[in-house]
Amino acid sequence: MQSSILIITLALMALVAGVFLFVVMSKNSAGTAAKHNKIRYQLISLLVIAGVIISVVSLRYGSHALASSDAVVINVVGGQWWWEIDRETVPLNKEVEFRITSEDVNHGMGIYNSDFQLIGQAQGMPGYTNKLVMVFDKPGTYQVLCLEFCGVAHHDMINEFEVVAAE
Amino acid sequence: MKYEPQAGAVKLTMLLSGTVFLLMMIFGLVLRASQGNFIELDPAIFYQILTAHGAGMVGSAALSGGAIMWYFVGKYTKLNPVIYWLFLGLFLAGVVLILGSVFIGEYGGAWTFLFPLPAISGGAWGVEAAVIFCLGYVLIGVGFLLYYLEMGYRIGKKYNGFSGALGWRYIVNGDLEKAPPPTVIAAASVIIFNSTGIIFGAIVLVASIVNLLLPEFAVDALLAKNAIYFFGHVFVNATIYMAVTAVYEIIPEYTGKPWKTSRLFAIGWALVVVFVQLVYFHHVLQDLVMPAWMLALGQIMSYASGIPLIGITTFSLCVYIKGSGMKWDLTSKLLVLSVAGWTIGSIPAVIDGMIAVNKVMHNTLWVPGHFHTYLLLGEVAMAFGFSVWLVRGKAKKTANNLLERLTFNIYALGGFGFILVFLWSGASSIPRRWAVHLEEWHFHSQIGTVFAVGVVLATAVLVMIYTAGLVRRETKK
Numbered sequence: 001m002q003s004s005i006l007i008i009t010l011a012l013m014a015l016v017a018g019v020f021l022f023v024v025m026s027k028n029s030a031g032t033a034a035k036h037n038k039i040r041y042q043l044i045s046l047l048v049i050a051g052v053i054i055s056v057v058s059l060r061y062g063s064h065a066l067a068s069s070d071a072v073v074i075n076v077v078g079g080q081w082w083w084e085i086d087r088e089t090v091p092l093n094k095e096v097e098f099r100i101t102s103e104d105v106n107h108g109m110g111i112y113n114s115d116f117q118l119i120g121q122a123q124g125m126p127g128y129t130n131k132l133v134m135v136f137d138k139p140g141t142y143q144v145l146c147l148e149f150c151g152v153a154h155h156d157m158i159n160e161f162e163v164v165a166a167e
Numbered sequence: 168m169k170y171e172p173q174a175g176a177v178k179l180t181m182l183l184s185g186t187v188f189l190l191m192m193i194f195g196l197v198l199r200a201s202q203g204n205f206i207e208l209d210p211a212i213f214y215q216i217l218t219a220h221g222a223g224m225v226g227s228a229a230l231s232g233g234a235i236m237w238y239f240v241g242k243y244t245k246l247n248p249v250i251y252w253l254f255l256g257l258f259l260a261g262v263v264l265i266l267g268s269v270f271i272g273e274y275g276g277a278w279t280f281l282f283p284l285p286a287i288s289g290g291a292w293g294v295e296a297a298v299i300f301c302l303g304y305v306l307i308g309v310g311f312l313l314y315y316l317e318m319g320y321r322i323g324k325k326y327n328g329f330s331g332a333l334g335w336r337y338i339v340n341g342d343l344e345k346a347p348p349p350t351v352i353a354a355a356s357v358i359i360f361n362s363t364g365i366i367f368g369a370i371v372l373v374a375s376i377v378n379l380l381l382p383e384f385a386v387d388a389l390l391a392k393n394a395i396y397f398f399g400h401v402f403v404n405a406t407i408y409m410a411v412t413a414v415y416e417i418i419p420e421y422t423g424k425p426w427k428t429s430r431l432f433a434i435g436w437a438l439v440v441v442f443v444q445l446v447y448f449h450h451v452l453q454d455l456v457m458p459a460w461m462l463a464l465g466q467i468m469s470y471a472s473g474i475p476l477i478g479i480t481t482f483s484l485c486v487y488i489k490g491s492g493m494k495w496d497l498t499s500k501l502l503v504l505s506v507a508g509w510t511i512g513s514i515p516a517v518i519d520g521m522i523a524v525n526k527v528m529h530n531t532l533w534v535p536g537h538f539h540t541y542l543l544l545g546e547v548a549m550a551f552g553f554s555v556w557l558v559r560g561k562a563k564k565t566a567n568n569l570l571e572r573l574t575f576n577i578y579a580l581g582g583f584g585f586i587l588v589f590l591w592s593g594a595s596s597i598p599r600r601w602a603v604h605l606e607e608w609h610f611h612s613q614i615g616t617v618f619a620v621g622v623v624l625a626t627a628v629l630v631m632i633y634t635a636g637l638v639r640r641e642t643k644k
């Protein structure tokens with residue numbers, strides 16, 4: 001996931017940089033005002049149309065999931081500077097719902113897989129419970145890192161859980 | 168020129184902001200070097216420096232943007248000089264409080280003062296330090312509100328009411344002759360959205376201060392978070408939207424073609440006023456208790472904000488400079504770089520504003536990756552481009568000497584290298600705001616540090632060039 005995001009981003013950044021380099025090096029003037037206006041409207045229309053498509057598709061498939069009724073509930077509490085997770089093992093290939101909150105300040109529950117890649121996150125906030133729904137399709141040890149700055153030992157807030165095949 | 172803008176005060180401000188940029192970059196370098204394990208910092212000190220770096224940089228960007236906009240709006244209408252000095256005085260007083268709170272009071276709760284962290288530090292800093300930090304912000308905010316009131320009043324008077332200054336009237340009736348110049352439209356737009364932002368900021372600051380002093384006065388954490396990110400997002404954006412007036416005013420001196428107000432220009436800025444205020448929801452995409460439609464709005468508005476930028480400022484700049492045979496000196500290079508950096512930086516920002524992406528990029532180094540692009544290679548480049556122009560005008564003889572070419576190239580290359588490493592780190596899931604990095608992440612920070620050294624050196628030379636120009640000007644008088 002992250003590497004495709006990086007590649008697409010870099011490609012678009014390079015495209016814009018390329019346009020600037022082209023414009024700066026170009027010896028020919030940009031032509032008539034009528035011509036620019038046409039290109040400008042085409043560009044804006046293109047951006048709008050692309051935006052609508054990207055928004056619809058990505059919101060349709062990328063938004064936060066809601067749990068079904070038989071999801072396994074796991075309660076997570078963050079505090080300065082610890083994570084309390086009420087289960088040590090998490091079932092494989094089953095929907096789980098993390099209910100995340102905090103005892104003091106804002107924290108962020110970032111879930112890292114065994115390759116140390118971030119696969120999901122949600123905020124833990126005092127007075128509120130955020131519900132994060134995930135399905136783990138690989139067994140192994142997962143780490144929980146704090147992803148919301150919470151004070152002087154923020155970087156020490158690491159815990160872990162095990163994803164295991166259900167008996 | 169009809170009126171004499173406050174050149175002296177503006178020059179002083181640019182000297183101050185330029186120096187603070189340099190100092191804060193050295194702080195940034197220290198942070199990156201410590202993440203790369205080149206040096207060892209106590210985590211408490213790391214977070215204090217991080218706090219100072221964030222607040223100092225955002226403050227300096229706002230200060231330089233404010234000075235630039237004051238200077239150019241002053242070309243079109245008289246502005247009360249006393250207000251500017253008040254603004255500057257309040258700003259500096261705020262800076263003193265903030266620095267005192269961080270380095271004497273050991274406040275390290277980050278520039279975003281996310282409630283209730285300032286009050287619950289786990290023993291790292293006292294309540295007084297947090298109160299003083301918040302008061303420092305309040306002073307800066309009051310200064311800005313005075314500035315905006317004065318400027319809004321003056322341009323409203325000159326352009327037939329505030330909707331005239333915004334260009335909104337012109338959108339409706341199409342009367343080109345009476346439309347204000349781009350700088351005034353930009354100023355009027357910023358005045359609306361940033362005053363709103365600052366008022367929200369002030370409310371949550373005052374609530375935080377009351378809570379710090381009387382803990383039984385509770386503040387809702389989610390509400391505070393929304394208000395803080397609304398304020399923070401709008402305020403940071405405003406720094407660039409103020410500074411871009413330098414591009415509108417100076418680039419025409421090079422291309423010989425004035426930057427004209429068109430109907431589309433006015434519409435674009437009208438949209439900016441709306442979008443900028445709705446886009447902050449992308450900061451709370453991982454707060455799953457927020458209503459889903461707000462999160463969707465955050466994603467859509469992030470994308471939408473890019474359209475006026477690309478369709479208006481970026482596109483027009485490209486048309487103006489293409490084949491114009493313009494002279495490339497330090498000023499023109501920095502200003503063109505700034506629009507390129509702003510536009511390029513908006514790409515990773517918009518992508519991170521997508522919920523699907525945000526799940527795995529939020530609060531990783533991807534985020535400093537995108538905002539350093541449009542700040543370091545955007546706002547700061549605008550500020551230095553303007554500064555050099557201030558003391559020199561459009562360069563004649565000194566243009567393009569070796570030192571200046573080298574400085575620009577190192578700044579641009581170092582800057583892009585630096586932000587690309589951040590993006591790569593973000594894509595490698597390295598969290599932001601971590602004082603101590605795991606060993607497998609050190610390599611990233613080490614390369615980032617090398618690029619940062621280049622940026623710091625180039626910036627030091629930029630400050631020198633500006634100071635030398637100031638001195639030369641003054642002695643000539």
Ligand code: HEM
Binds near residue numbers: 193199220225279600
């Ligand atoms: C040589 C130039 C710079 C260097 C080396 C540098 C370095 C850094 C580093 C290492 C961080 C912390 C990253 C993390 O979260 O782990 C950071 C954060 C930040 N920087 Fe910079 N930076 C530079 C320039 C700038 C400029 C020009 C601006 C704005 C005008 C800026 C604004 C910020 C802000 C707002 C933060 C966020 C602070 C926070 O997370 O609380 N930086 N920078």
Ligand SMILES: [Cu+2]
Binds near residue numbers: 108154
């Ligand atoms: Cu934390």
